Amino acid sequence: MNERRTLDAPASALMLVLCLIWALQQIVLKATAHEITPLLQIALRSGLSALLIACFMRRHGGLRLTPGVWRSGLLSGVLFAVEFLFVGAGLQLTSAAHMVVLLYTAPIFVALGLHRLIPAERLAPLQWGGIGLAFGGIVLSFFGPGPASAAPDATMLAGDVLGLLAGLAWAATTLMVRCSPLATVPASEALLYQLAAGFVLLLPASLLSGQAHFQPGPAGWLSLAFQSVIVSFASYLLWFRLLGRYLASSLGSFSFLTPLFGVLLGALWLGEALEPRFIAGSALVLAGVLTVSRHHRRPAS
Template identity: 55%
Template sequence: MSARLDLDAKAISLMVVLCAIWGLQQVVLKATADDIAPIMQIGLRSGVAALLVGLVMWWRKEPMNLRDGTLRPGVAVALLFGVEFLLVAEGLRHTSASHMVVFLYTAPMFAALGLHWKLPAERLGAVQWLGIVLAFGGIAYAFLGRSTASSALPGNALWGDFLGLLGGVAWAATTVVVRCSSLSRAPATQTLLYQLIGAFVLLLAGAFLTGQARFNPTPQVWASLAFHSVVVSFASFLMWFWLLRHYLASPLGVFSFLTPLFGIVFGAWLLSEPIEPSFLLGAIPVLVGIVLVSGGGWLMQQWARKLRANETVKS
């Protein structure tokens, strides 16, 4: 395969669109929660998306080989992916969509720590450690600096935020398993299919066991299911994998901070969710930390290149 490319206008545009889609998904789940519980909706969308991915694999003649060494890690990522969205679905019952997307997208920090421990090639540099310190400081402030009495959110919003943070840990664990197992060499569609099947089974089971299997087929619910199944769980992930195959991963990762930013804006705009000063002050270092952890090495390379260019001009 040819060398991966630096970001161009096409890649940047696609990343902005992806981050907007991912930031909107929690808002749409919250907006339709009265007619279909988030746990039920995520389960159904995962099943539909699994069928679509299966059709793509059939069209590409990509076999789902269960004897290629991917079965055990595949089951692990299926369980982790399902647990992640169980936590997201339950968390959205208690906290706002904007809070959920920020705490869920702490996953890059937890993934970086896990990969630092498991893979010598993924050792963290000084910039990444700075990003982790900033992010965890922001998380602590968002939790501990909140004035419960003056908050416009429900009294159990802190529990929902904590579930979102645990969802980020589960997402990070999924990343570590993929990177450290035979799944790292498997087709992206195969890994995605494992995850979607796991979410479909676990979340539908959870919906029926907890009495959250209600389904009121309003036009808004059908539109939400179409958005989540086709756009979020199918098209956006395939687009993301395509970008990873053609462009450098580090600069793509820098854009991940846009997702929680879009989530905050969409939550305030579409759901009239309050943005408390303490949460916002905590979210800012979290977003900066995401940038430093995801693309710290690339940012330092760009800075060094700029310094060398300036020295060349001066000489």
């Protein structure tokens, strides 16, 4: 049985890079939506990345699927597709910053789920405090006291709800990978199930929902390449490998940095304004992440 470890310095550095990439994906999807609608772009990147994963598997031992895991693989693929169905639809209704923040409530649900399902992933009291601190920082960043502004309309609220549902779907996918036979297969195989299912389900969904606009210019093509090669292939493959070696609750809590990167990039790229409450919330999130990821559990009896 493989025992997951707490985060060390190399894993923390890799998670920092992953958080930056994952923050960029939402900003880039929003910035190029006029050339390729988000849901269609997610579907296309899933198909292209599935081909890259298949080539990777063939080069490293052959394109063979482990017997007995296909049901878990398909279910994880459906959850993966549902997550990005919510993301693609939500980005049409709300801001990229809101989507990033609500999507990255997923680590909270993952940590709570693993606390109940896997003894080795039980949270220590200090880690509970760290999760609460990080989540409180996110709430303060976006919903705390600040300059008076117009209340969000029904359209933005609907997009925010979709972002929260996407976070729940992502958490369910992570729990499926950790608590099913998928936990024993190579990272590339688990990812292939998700990407293939994402392409098969999201492409018709984009057509049926009217999100099939495809007139890419240079920015659109660059975005599709970034989404396919860097996000869905390289970063997801690395994420699965980290899940196989380190405690998922620590990895997930570290990813609270992604919303902060997302808002900062949104301010620089999309011109979204930063407020003092965001600065205060950022400090709380960073403190919470460090508390959870650096706290070492005692070995399970």
